[in-house]
Amino acid sequence: MELDKVQQLQYAVACFKEFSQIKSQLSLIWKTDHGFATFDSYQVGNSDNPILTRKPVVEAFSESVSDPCKSIDIFAVTRHLLYEKFNFSVMSNQFLIEDPSILLNKLLDTIDDSQLSGKKGTDSTTVWNVSFLESNVTLPFLDFSLLDDVEPASLVSKSSTDTE
Numbered sequence: 001m002e003l004d005k006v007q008q009l010q011y012a013v014a015c016f017k018e019f020s021q022i023k024s025q026l027s028l029i030w031k032t033d034h035g036f037a038t039f040d041s042y043q044v045g046n047s048d049n050p051i052l053t054r055k056p057v058v059e060a061f062s063e064s065v066s067d068p069c070k071s072i073d074i075f076a077v078t079r080h081l082l083y084e085k086f087n088f089s090v091m092s093n094q095f096l097i098e099d100p101s102i103l104l105n106k107l108l109d110t111i112d113d114s115q116l117s118g119k120k121g122t123d124s125t126t127v128w129n130v131s132f133l134e135s136n137v138t139l140p141f142l143d144f145s146l147l148d149d150v151e152p153a154s155l156v157s158k159s160s161t162d163t164e
Contacts, residue, residue, distance in 0.1 A: 001151055003144045004121040006030075007041045008078050008111040009152060011050060015079050016107065019088040022097060025158045033148035035134040039127040041144075042075075050075045053123045074119045078111060085110050097157050104155040 001009075013026050030037050042050045045065040052073055053064040066075035086093050086106075096103040127147070130139040144150075 001149075003041065003125060004074055005111060006144075006150060007050075007121050008074050008116060009107060010041045011075050011078050012082050012107045012111055013155065015082045016086070016093070016096075016103070019083060019086070020092045020094045020097075022094060022157075024097065026097075026100075027156050027158065028152055029133070029154040029156060030147075031149075031151045031153040035132050036153055037130060037132045037147070039130040039142070041127050042122050042124075043128060051122065052120065072120065074116055074121045077116050077119050081110050081113055081115060082107075100155040100157055104152060107155075108152070 010028060013028060016022075017026050027038060030039065043054070045051050045063050047065060049065040049068065050073075051063050051065050052075075053062075055062050066073050068076050068079050071077050071080060083089075096106070125144050126141050127144050128141045130142045131137075
């Protein structure tokens with residue numbers, strides 16, 4: 001799976017959680033050529049919107065973030081598609097948490113929508129907070145290309161009262 005699709009799916013999960021007002025954590029588990037892993041495929045700015053570009057300038061960073069009001073990037077389009085396809089204005093869709101496999105398939109169908117092609121994602125090829133589940137190796141960041149073939153393996157839900 002290409003990085004832009006990974007970002008779209010991860011953002012769709014975040015939007016689903018936000019729109020449904022779910023208290024539990026939703027986490028994607030990815031199958032990579034190096035084993036199962038979790039990671040963040042994009043970073044968020046102060047407004048909790050995904051950062052599209054981040055560049056160093058004089059003693060600071062200049063950031064450009066996704067604007068949900070403008071459908072010019074993959075995050076804004078994903079947000080609008082998800083809201084419309086799941087009909088959040090009428091129902092919460094919280095019941096889908098009971099079967100994460102169905103939810104994952106519905107989210108994958110949403111990001112496969114043709115309205116997303118040609119939209120800009122982030123300018124970074126980095127993933128953050130990488131954790132390989134089988135080897136217990138954790139890294140603060142990693143170049144996405146080093147993961148080789150990446151596919152969603154599972155969507156897990158963990159309530160805020162669960163222990164790790």
